[in-house]
Each structure stands twice: as C-alpha cells, then as structure tokens.
Amino acid sequence: MSLVLLFALLLILLFGILFYFLKPTSMEKAVEEQLASIEEAQSQGSDRTTILKERTIRSGTLEDLAQKLPWSPAASRLIKQAGRDWPLGSVLLFSLIAGVGNFWLVSLVVPGAVMSMAIGIAVGSSPYVYLYILREIRFKRFGDLLPEAVDLMSRGLRAGHSISAVLEMVGNEVSDPVGIEFRALHKEQTLGLPIRDAMMGLINRIPLDDMRFLATAILLQKESGGNLAQILDKTSEVVRERARLRGQLQIYTAQGRITGWILCAAPFVMFGIINTLNHQYEKPLLSDPFGLKMVYFGLGLMVIGVLAIRKIINVKV
Numbered sequence: 001m002s003l004v005l006l007f008a009l010l011l012i013l014l015f016g017i018l019f020y021f022l023k024p025t026s027m028e029k030a031v032e033e034q035l036a037s038i039e040e041a042q043s044q045g046s047d048r049t050t051i052l053k054e055r056t057i058r059s060g061t062l063e064d065l066a067q068k069l070p071w072s073p074a075a076s077r078l079i080k081q082a083g084r085d086w087p088l089g090s091v092l093l094f095s096l097i098a099g100v101g102n103f104w105l106v107s108l109v110v111p112g113a114v115m116s117m118a119i120g121i122a123v124g125s126s127p128y129v130y131l132y133i134l135r136e137i138r139f140k141r142f143g144d145l146l147p148e149a150v151d152l153m154s155r156g157l158r159a160g161h162s163i164s165a166v167l168e169m170v171g172n173e174v175s176d177p178v179g180i181e182f183r184a185l186h187k188e189q190t191l192g193l194p195i196r197d198a199m200m201g202l203i204n205r206i207p208l209d210d211m212r213f214l215a216t217a218i219l220l221q222k223e224s225g226g227n228l229a230q231i232l233d234k235t236s237e238v239v240r241e242r243a244r245l246r247g248q249l250q251i252y253t254a255q256g257r258i259t260g261w262i263l264c265a266a267p268f269v270m271f272g273i274i275n276t277l278n279h280q281y282e283k284p285l286l287s288d289p290f291g292l293k294m295v296y297f298g299l300g301l302m303v304i305g306v307l308a309i310r311k312i313i314n315v316k317v
Contacts, residue, residue, distance in 0.1 A: 065089065076088055081205060083138050084131065084134065096124065099124020099125075146214070149170045154236065163222075184202075185201075185202050202215065256312060
C-alpha cells in the first residue's frame, strides 16, 4: 500500500512539474488572445462595425454549457473585474464539486438536511466570494492610484501632449491596476475606437464613481471644449476629497465593523473550542430536532444582525 501511495505522489509531482514548465508564458498568451480576436473579427463578416475587444470564450462542452446559464454574464464580468482570466466553466465545475462534496460530508455528521444543504451552498459559493474579495481589493487599489493618474494626465496636457499620449503615459507610468486598464484604453483608441466607447468600456470594467467623474470630465471637454488640464485638476481635488471622507468614515465606523466581526465569529469559535475539549457536548444540539431548530433560528438572527450592522455602517460618499 505504501508503494502505491509513493507511486501516486511521484506521478502527481511529475505532472505538476511538466505542467509548470510547459505552460505558456504571458507573451504567448497575449499573442494567442490577439490572434483569436483577429480571427473572430474576420469570421463575423462586414456587418459588424464595432471594434470593441470582447472576452474570448474558450471552446469546449463545459464552456458552452456554462455560457448558457442565466447568471453566466454576471459571473464572467465578476471574473474580469477581479483581474483574473479563469475559465467560467472551470469555476462553475469547482463550485459544484465543492458544494456537493461538502453536502455529503456534513450529511454524514449532521442528520439534518437543511444544515448540510446550507453548508454545501456556502462552500460552493466560496469561489465567487473569493472573486468578490479580489475585486474589492483591486477596486480599492485603483481608487488609491487614480488621483496620481489624473495629476499625471493634467501635467502631460500642460506640457503639450495630446489626450491619447497622456493616456499612454498613464498606462506606462502608473502601477497596476490603473496602468493595465489605461493601456487597454489607449490600445482601443489606437485601433480607431471613439473615445466615448473606449471610456464606457473602461467604466464597465471599473464601475467606480471616481472613474465616472474622470470619464465625464474628459467626454464633456471633448464635446463642449474647454481647458481639460484645469478640469482634471478639479477632478483630482474631488477624488482626493472623497478618499479623505472615506478614510474618516472608516475610522468612525470601525467600532461597528469590529462588533459585527466579533458577534459573527464568537459562536463558531466557541463551538470549535468546546467540540475540541468534549466531542459529545454538542451532540444533543445537532441530533435533537429541537436543537436543530434552535441552530436554524440562531443563524437566521445572525444573518439579520449582520445585514442591520452593514446597513448602519455603509455610508455613501
């Protein structure tokens, strides 16, 4: 048995090493995406006039099935906004396997089907929760770097550069995720896409209020004229002031957020500690029907409390 296990581990290690050294580089991926977009544009014929770059859908039965689901556009948009290039079908398959597997494991311990189903759904939705967290971190990073990008655009315009040149300058000089998004914006403009459509695409990828302010300033100047450098200076002041207010709100609502985290984590931490010290202590709570009703009622009240605290501390700026 030990030899079989050792052989299996060596086989997995060998495939992992081969996969690591044979995977395509970032340059090869970029070339493949560019070629795929060109082939897609040629196959669509001359009746399509837009040159917007769309997300390339990987071929395969799993991807075709994933694209037919009603929530697939929202899931694809979440993956894109999180800055990941994960196949949608793989994410859905992992969620299904994780949810069903945990439902089966919990059902072996807890007799109630409702508890097993709730835990299975929670574990199955973990990839989307992870993507949502990555998206929020990316959006926060984008918001922190946006004033620097606006100031760089203003200085570039005062130095005599065109709007296309300052967009390229921001893409090359500012760190990601601002840099990568502005490089995509400049690339779309270089290919001939109108600046309005390019800015709308950027807002779709980064749906932040500060980004909408910047897009509105650029588009208004493009249509009605004016000193764009001065407009960008005002926009930078607004963005920085909003960031300052958000920082103050984070300080003022810190107690409420910490209270919410403690109230949510305390029951589960105490349950884990007691279960570690005495395995039989929680058995009546999980095996008796009245005990399961108490658990469901407590979880319901906890969800209501979390939503109430979130509503109180979620102040719009």
